[in-house]
Amino acid sequence: MTAVEDIADVRDGLPAGRDTVRSEIYSDPGIWSRERERIFEPGWNFLAHESEIPEPGDFVVRYILEDSIIVSRGRDGTIRAFLNVCRHRSMLLCRAEGGSARKFVCPYHGWSYDMDGRLSSLPLERPYFSTSGVDREELSLRPLPRLGVTEGFVFGSLASEGEPLEEYLGDFAWYLAIHTRRDPQGLEVLGPPQRWIVRNNWKIGAENFAGDSYHAQYTHRSVLEIGLHPNSPKDFQGRGKRDGINVLAGPGVMRLARQSAAERGYPPDMVDLFRSTLPAPQRDLLFGDEPRWPTGGHLFPNLSFLNAGAFVAERRLVPFLNVRLWRPLDAETIETWSWVLVEKSASPSFRRDSMRSYVLTFGTTGTEEQDDVENFTQMQRGLAGVRAKDVPQQLIMGRGLREEELAMPSFGGPGTAVATTYTDAGLRRFHQLWERAMAAPPSAAAVARPDDAGVPA
Amino acid sequence: MTGTARAELPAEVDLEVAPGLETEATRFLYREAAALDSGNFDAWLAMLAPDIQYQVPVRSTRYGRADEEFSATSFHFDEDLFSLTMRVKRLATRFAWAEDPPSRNRHMVTNVLVTAVSATGALKVSSNLLLTRSRFDESRTESLSGARSDVLERIDGRLRLARRTVFLDQTTLPVGSITTFL
Numbered sequence: 026m027t028a029v030e031d032i033a034d035v036r037d038g039l040p041a042g043r044d045t046v047r048s049e050i051y052s053d054p055g056i057w058s059r060e061r062e063r064i065f066e067p068g069w070n071f072l073a074h075e076s077e078i079p080e081p082g083d084f085v086v087r088y089i090l091e092d093s094i095i096v097s098r099g100r101d102g103t104i105r106a107f108l109n110v111c112r113h114r115s116m117l118l119c120r121a122e123g124g125s126a127r128k129f130v131c132p133y134h135g136w137s138y139d140m141d142g143r144l145s146s147l148p149l150e151r152p153y154f155s156t157s158g159v160d161r162e163e164l165s166l167r168p169l170p171r172l173g174v175t176e177g178f179v180f181g182s183l184a185s186e187g188e189p190l191e192e193y194l195g196d197f198a199w200y201l202a203i204h205t206r207r208d209p210q211g212l213e214v215l216g217p218p219q220r221w222i223v224r225n226n227w228k229i230g231a232e233n234f235a236g237d238s239y240h241a242q243y244t245h246r247s248v249l250e251i252g253l254h255p256n257s258p259k260d261f262q263g264r265g266k267r268d269g270i271n272v273l274a275g276p277g278v279m280r281l282a283r284q285s286a287a288e289r290g291y292p293p294d295m296v297d298l299f300r301s302t303l304p305a306p307q308r309d310l311l312f313g314d315e316p317r318w319p320t321g322g323h324l325f326p327n328l329s330f331l332n333a334g335a336f337v338a339e340r341r342l343v344p345f346l347n348v349r350l351w352r353p354l355d356a357e358t359i360e361t362w363s364w365v366l367v368e369k370s371a372s373p374s375f376r377r378d379s380m381r382s383y384v385l386t387f388g389t390t391g392t393e394e395q396d397d398v399e400n401f402t403q404m405q406r407g408l409a410g411v412r413a414k415d416v417p418q419q420l421i422m423g424r425g426l427r428e429e430e431l432a433m434p435s436f437g438g439p440g441t442a443v444a445t446t447y448t449d450a451g452l453r454r455f456h457q458l459w460e461r462a463m464a465a466p467p468s469a470a471a472v473a474r475p476d477d478a479g480v481p482a
Numbered sequence: 483m484t485g486t487a488r489a490e491l492p493a494e495v496d497l498e499v500a501p502g503l504e505t506e507a508t509r510f511l512y513r514e515a516a517a518l519d520s521g522n523f524d525a526w527l528a529m530l531a532p533d534i535q536y537q538v539p540v541r542s543t544r545y546g547r548a549d550e551e552f553s554a555t556s557f558h559f560d561e562d563l564f565s566l567t568m569r570v571k572r573l574a575t576r577f578a579w580a581e582d583p584p585s586r587n588r589h590m591v592t593n594v595l596v597t598a599v600s601a602t603g604a605l606k607v608s609s610n611l612l613l614t615r616s617r618f619d620e621s622r623t624e625s626l627s628g629a630r631s632d633v634l635e636r637i638d639g640r641l642r643l644a645r646r647t648v649f650l651d652q653t654t655l656p657v658g659s660i661t662t663f664l
């Protein structure tokens with residue numbers, strides 16, 4: 026298949042060549058209950074970065090839907106995940122969000138569990154439960170049905186059957202590696218995530234990161250006007266220098282700027298480190314004659330990436346790497362979890378500046394995210410009406426562009442590269458993945474892959 | 483992960499001097515709140531020391547001591563005068579959608595205590611903050627609460643905010659965004 030055919034394929038990614046989406050999917054209770062069953066319960070959900078629990082005994086509490094999950098590092102250094110539910114009477118066992126512990130003791134009757142999840146003791150065991158004691162194995166914490174760790178990213182699934190994580194990630198793993206394999210020591214989190222409640226459907230945030238480069242020129246016009254970035258408003262017009270490359274890869278999307286790591290704000294020592302550390306294929310793509318650098322993307326269903334930056338002092342650009350989870354609480358509310366990651370070799374001053382660059386633009390107080398949240402939540406309000414739900418979503422941007430202009434036959438990475446980010450190709454890919462997952466029979470625990478047979482041609 | 487919430491709890495101060503200083507500090511904090519709530523952000527910037535350090539660390543629930551709940555590396559705000567000025571400049575553009583139409587933000591400042599006085603007359607001040615935000619025609623009010631720990635310095639005879647740390651009560655913030663200053 027040629028790149029042009031690939032693009033045509035993506036353009037027809039929504040069933041029957043549609044480029045509109047029904048607006049009821051952002052609030053309908055039936056859709057939400059089907060999403061739970063077809064997407065979040067069987068799928069791979071991001072839980073944690075391994076650097077959040079570096080030492081034996083470290084743990085964090087995370088969620089898949091309403092299931093509270095302890096992700097811990099055992100004495101043997103292995104990462105495990107358990108339902109955070111006491112095996113006696115189902116009390117929420119761990120009531121902290123994280124920390125370090127030798128055991129978890131349930132406050133109700135005092136059953137205690139070690140960091141490997143084994144029931145280690147219970148008060149009055151003999152003779153009141155049994156003269157020979159209870160079956161410790163039988164009453165150990167329930168392991169999360171599936172756990173997968175790749176490139177330091179820990180994912181879990183509530184379904185015991187399904188596609189292995191690596192298979193699920195497919196071509197997206199290649200782009201994840203651009204972030205995780207540019208420092209010989211890998212990445213680590215800069216502390217715990219920001220968590221906050223936003224009143225919009227989870228797909229609205231996901232779509233924004235999956236493919237809405239279009240919004241930046243207007244939603245974020247305030248930060249362009251004040252000069253918080255090297256970009257000016259005119260960079261966003263036509264084929265301005267901010268126009269990048271949109272890569273559809275496996276169950277995700279990654280955008281690349283036509284800019285070098287240095288232009289994105291990385292200091293010379295870090296640029297040298299990246300160039301000498303990245304695997305050859307990724308290095309060739311990023312450090313070739315035409316430099317590239319990732320700017321952000323999305324992994325279906327609800328994990329987004331952002332490698333952006335801002336001035337933290339007069340004309341001093343500092344980049345940050347942000348990973349965020351749009352955790353749905355109900356059809357119309359999410360809890361955003363947002364981590365800042367940094368290369369482990371980064372200097373103390375880079376770490377501090379990177380966090381400062383992030384909070385100035387994104388997260389709970391970010392000058393860009395404030396306006397994203399405004400728009401997401403008012404979009405949710407706009408969608409509330411009965412007749413408003415008859416007004417479909419228009420994912421039509423990029424349809425009119427000539428295919429030969431968009432084809433990138435010599436692009437050096439897997440997936441389908443589209444030579445502009447001013448296209449709804451990423452949103453259409455998101456909805457292709459969504460519709461396929463939603464159509465999957467409930468017994469099929471795997472979330473549909475985009476690349477297997479049955480992609481509408 | 484370390485924080486200083488416990489260390490910032492009120493220390494003994496000279497009760498002879500405290501009442502007058504507390505009145506002065508309280509008046510400063512009330513004027514600051516009025517500037518913020520009326521959208522007079524330039525007046526607010528003028529109340530800051532040039533080397534201000536302004537931080538709101540991320541909190542996460544931990545067993546044991548509350549002072550271990552605040553991150554030393556992860557923040558909601560980690561600002562200096564440059565970044566605070568950029569935030570104010572943004573609000574003054576015609577494109578700051580999250581504050582246009584303006585929110586009704588209200589800072590309720592209470593429990594003001596001067597906890598230390600330096601030789602140069604700088605005041606260490608603790609207070610409580612309740613911030614409410616109302617928006618559009620929505621009857622729902624969003625709120626955040628926390629403890630502030632401030633240092634007010636005397637510059638040219640006037641108090642200026644030189645250091646602020648806000649220890650929020652919430653770990654999961656019940657607000658879509660924070661569009662003002664805490």
Ligand code: FES
Pocket residue numbers: 111112113114115116131132133134135136
């Ligand atoms: S419910 Fe946990 S010990 Fe009884």
Ligand SMILES: [Fe+2]
Pocket residue numbers: 233240241244245393397
């Ligand atoms: Fe945005």
